[in-house]
Amino acid sequence: MSNTNTKKIKPLVPPVAAAVLSAIIPGLGQLLSFRIRRGLLLFFSLVSIMGLFIWRLAVIAHREIGIADRLAKSFSREPFFIIFICLAIFALWLWIIYDAFKTAGGSADKSLGIFVLILVMFFSLGWQISEINVGKMIREFPEAWPPLSRILWPWEAAVTRDTSSVTAEAAILVDDTKNPPPIPEYIEGEPYIKSTPTYGKMSTLDADNNMILGDTIHLEGSGFEPDTETFIYWEDSVGNEFRPRQNGKYVTLTTDASGGFSFDLVIPYRLTPPSAVGQQIHHVQARQISEVGPVKASEPLRLTIVLMLETIFMGMMATFFGIIFAIPLSFLAARNLMSGSWITVTIYYIIRTIFNITRSIEPMIWALIAVVWVGLGPFAGIIALTIHTIAALGKLYSESIESIDPGPIEAIQATGANRLQTIMFAVVPQMIPPFVSFTIYRWDINVRMSTVIGMVGGGGIGFLLVQYIRLLDYKSAGIAVWFIAITVAILDYVSSKIRERFV
């Protein structure tokens, strides 16, 4: 803020009047002393701080009506914020009056202290507006840690093995003793389970929902995998299966060295469905599940890899289409080539303007538009990225055309070369390095962008990531996050290496 020329002009009002005027309309005194910028800046700072403050009061105390009630309510909720802003507004107002007095007296205060205060006020308003809550972040960490830890280290979910299960079952007649079912037929080499007796009373609940234990049956099994965890399942008369509990725990046991077991089970509680009529035959099952075959990639890992490839190629295709359109357009947007006539200058300005507008709209927003246009999927993502790429590369290309050194062109022309030779020998060698460098850089950006563009339906891995997070499947989400991070890191390295070579 240099005031070398305004200093000589005499203030329109005396200091006291300037102070009074600034007290009524902040900044007016400064304005009348021809410190226009200072006056306007102070006026708009104070007005916008007060405006924002009133708005925050309305948000914090949204049930109250009337400024006094709101102030009181807000004060009870956020005392420090309210006190600080009120005091600061008052201090600012006093300072503006004092400054008007000094300015009109000709001894303008050059210090910037008050602008620091203004900045601090905006900062604390910003803190409040953006609902920053560090306490919450710390309090909720323990709860957030389990899903976070799964995202950070998701690799158990990356592999799986095929499973096979071995089951044997025996029929039990419940709540009756007539015609109990026979014990199952024993077949050599097959898993086998038998119950003695093959009938008994089920556990029930009394009026207070306390469990009344039913009869105990003795189970004996053989022919299973030795020393292996075995799960007991119960199947009711209509075929519904569940895992019975005993002493609050699911019933599991471990087979002995010869693949057999023997234990007592209280017949569990089961509400018999009304559709079940007649003799109630239930089944008890012993089941072993074992992982067989080699370790293989899990479904989330496979999907992640497939979609990561899709993502990389989306970025590549968008870059490719971007180049095709950007190159010809960049010539039309190069000032040095287009300064010939008013027509070419007009074209130059039109294309530059389109580039600037298009570039200022983020690819995510283009993706939302493209999804409306061609539907969900990678094609929408490619369209969005291509549009943004054309504008971004077009601008970079045309700037490198503008910065071309005319010296070599002159020198090659002087040898008697024709136009084509001049372009190939003097123009192209100067253009290739920036073109390659900008293009690789853009490819890098496009792959990065296509990792998130799926979040709005543009295809690629972002789509998968959002799905997993919505399903609370944090391990699978973690796999996607890891792949994104690794791919971007590799790309970053490769692209910087390639660009280094061309600079």
Add this chain to the structure above:
Amino acid sequence: MLEIRNLTKIYDDGTEALKNVSFKVEDGEFLVIIGLSGSGKSTLLRCINRLIEPTDGEILWNGKDVAKADGRDLREIRRQIGMIFQHFNLVKRSSVLTNVLSGRLGYVSPWSSILHHFPSEDRKRAYEALEMVGITDQAEKRADELSGGQQQRVGIARALMQEPSMILADEPVASLDPVLAHSILGYLEDINKQRNITIMCSLHYLDLVQQYSSRVIGLRGGNLVYEGSNADIRKMTDNQFKEIYGEEAVRVNAGSISGGADE
């Protein structure tokens, strides 16, 4: 032989850079152009090979009017006239060899040359040209890896590839220190004496002008204000000097005689 008749150049913005300039250059001369910065030296040199379009006048090159030549004719004239520049004007990212070979572009077939294919005798010639200026070992390097003096030698080699009858040099040593200046002008002198190639060169330093020129012309504000032999310039008076360089000019033996280098 080159004859300039009534050459005038008025730029689009109205600047009159050359006003009715006429002079002759005999074959084998080492003609030095002197004049203040902005006096029109570069404009004059660039009009001769039509890097700049003259507004009026004739440029007779061995009887043909360069100012009226077009297309193929113009290119044929250009390849007989080599040019070297203050800032060397090499293609920085191309190799030294490619830069030298590009001096042949006026001779070779356009289509194979754009694929960077040159006849083997041209490659041989390129190495000979590099040898003449003493930088054969730098042939594979990128042009911008060379020092200023080396780059100007590449510029000379490129001009020699044209097998020119004349070389135009626009302040060829203005970006170099005095030792290198002597070495570059030494090459031009050799080329002038041994190959009988006419040299037309603008220079800043009085001692260099006195040492290398066979004849001198002086420009001031676009007008030709001085013509003299080497002997004349050696015994030039301060008054004659001020005629060309204006009041602020001073005579410094090892220094600049034009009140500061271009740019």
